[in-house]
Amino acid sequence: MQIRPYLTFKGECQEAIELYTRAFKTEVSEIMRFSDIPQSPDNPMIIPDSQKNWIVQTIIRFGNNFMRLSDCLGELNAAPSERVSIAVECTIDEVKYAFAVLAAEGKVGIPLQKTFFSPCHGVIFDKFGVMWNFVALAEN
Numbered sequence: 341m342q343i344r345p346y347l348t349f350k351g352e353c354q355e356a357i358e359l360y361t362r363a364f365k366t367e368v369s370e371i372m373r374f375s376d377i378p379q380s381p382d383n384p385m386i387i388p389d390s391q392k393n394w395i396v397q398t399i400i401r402f403g404n405n406f407m408r409l410s411d412c413l414g415e416l417n418a419a420p421s422e423r424v425s426i427a428v429e430c431t432i433d434e435v436k437y438a439f440a441v442l443a444a445e446g447k448v449g450i451p452l453q454k455t456f457f458s459p460c461h462g463v464i465f466d467k468f469g470v471m472w473n474f475v476a477l478a479e480n
Contacts, residue, residue, distance in 0.1 A: 345407040345426050347470060353395040353411040356468055360400055360409075363441035364428075369406070371398045374413070387413070425463070425471035432460045432476040439474055442466045 349356055357368055375392040377385060394411035407426070428438065439452055442464045449463035449471065460476035 344405075345424075347407065347409045347426075347468075348412045349409070349468060351391065351394055351411055352468055353398065353409050354393075356409060356466075356470075357395075357398060357400065359441070359445075359466065363438040364400075364402060364434075365437075366401055369399045369401050372396045374411075425473045427473045427475065429475050429477050431478075435460045435462070435474045435476045438472075439464055442472060 347356065357371075361367055372395070373392065374387045374394050374396050377387070377396060379385065391411070391413060394413070395409065397408060397410045399406050399408055428435070430438075436452065439462055445467040447465045449465055450461070452460055452462035452474070455461045458475045459478065460474070462474050464472050464474070466472060
């Protein structure tokens, strides 16, 4: 079994991709837009013109891991939630860099600090309301 984070947005997925690939110095492995969905007479999907460039699904890789992101049509994902966070375990330098990028337009929940469980820990809510929980595993 594998458990992967899956973030959903309301038309902001492309912007989130750009922010996260910059913050984590990584790349997207695939992007599928709503305009790419094959139409079928058995299951017609009506997509408003304003949402055809929205993203059905994309994958961002983090070393051997990845997360999925997409835009959601309809009423799903109407409000951001603080019940789910993404834990990022990496070096102190990686924590500081990603934290700074996300903080530029986000809100600091817990400032970066040394704790009993990490030499550098902090929590940030990015500009989309996603909570990122950073934990440096060891001194650089």
